[in-house]
Amino acid sequence: MVRAAILPAVGSPLEIRDIELPEPGPGQVRVRLAAAGVCHSDLSLSNGTMRVPVPAVLGHEGAGTVVSVGEGVTHVAPGDGVVLNWAPSCGTCHHCGIGEVWLCASALSGAASVYARTASAARWGSPRPEAGGGTDLHPGLNVAAFAEETVVAANCVLPVPEGIPLTDAALLGCAVLTGYGAVHHSARVRAGESVAVFGVGGVGLAVLQSARIAGAGQIVAVDMSPAKEELARAAGATDFVIASETTAKEVRKLTGAAQGVDVAVECVGRALTIRAAWDSTRRGGRTTVVGIGGKDQQVTFNALEIFHFGRTLSGCVYGNSDPERDLPVLADHIRAGRLDLSSMVTEQIGLDGIPAAFDNMLAGKGGRALVVF
Structure with missing residues (x-):
């Protein structure tokens, strides 16, 4: 029996309950969580911006220790530290075949379709349609990381690189891979270039640190909260702009000849900030959108400006990262002191602190909240 944060229905409050997990079957691994980051994607799943079958145990950014493994699992063993990989690649689809593993057609099709039973069958066996029936x-x-333990498919776990504490490693599962990849794989920031980062949450902080590691010259952080300035500058920002209706103009003023930054990275997922990031980018520059927005967030451009500015606008899924390739690189940066994961965490909480962490996200407060088990 383990404790978990359960989403009974989209838009409903999370419930902390005991659940019963099955033993791992063939090709599965049981993991005892050490820590799990609270990501904006979890909030998006809970409020319906992104769809998830319910009732569900959310949480996708985590690390822990292998408890047991099923038949056929050889790359990890009980006692090993592992990072959860919420988007495992199948290795056989078209995208995997051309090296775009972050776009794997099977990544979210149930690679880890493990089912748990709650301790109270009567409560969860009730025929309420909104509770899943x-x-x-x-x-x-x-991966269901908002639980003391979870059972996942074997391709959803990767060994933790040597020397990385499990509580730090949790952030590697989403925020850091996404932020690092946005800079190095999607935007391809080059040494000396100027970068603007919109949104100083967990992913935004990873983007700022990664831009610094890439050798960016001027790094402008943009956020609606003045309280984020200290966090942003500690992560590598050289300038800080409070988000407003004139954000793009303020960012351009900070650049040479007010031409705009070479690269803008949007980590919010709102039409207004995507448009502001685009408007902050110089002619011929690159705008990368990392934030996940809803279908109602419509961004418009006119045909003439697309021609005139010659900018590149690109989406970014999971940082366009390959975890097996990128985790060792990130580990080298961590061990060398270039990447500081603990500085991204602004509060440590228990499972019952997740709703307040969601509220803080909506209010634009703090960096990454970390559930520590």
């Missing part, structure tokens, strides 16, 4: 729990984004 049964006692099966779905693992949100494959």
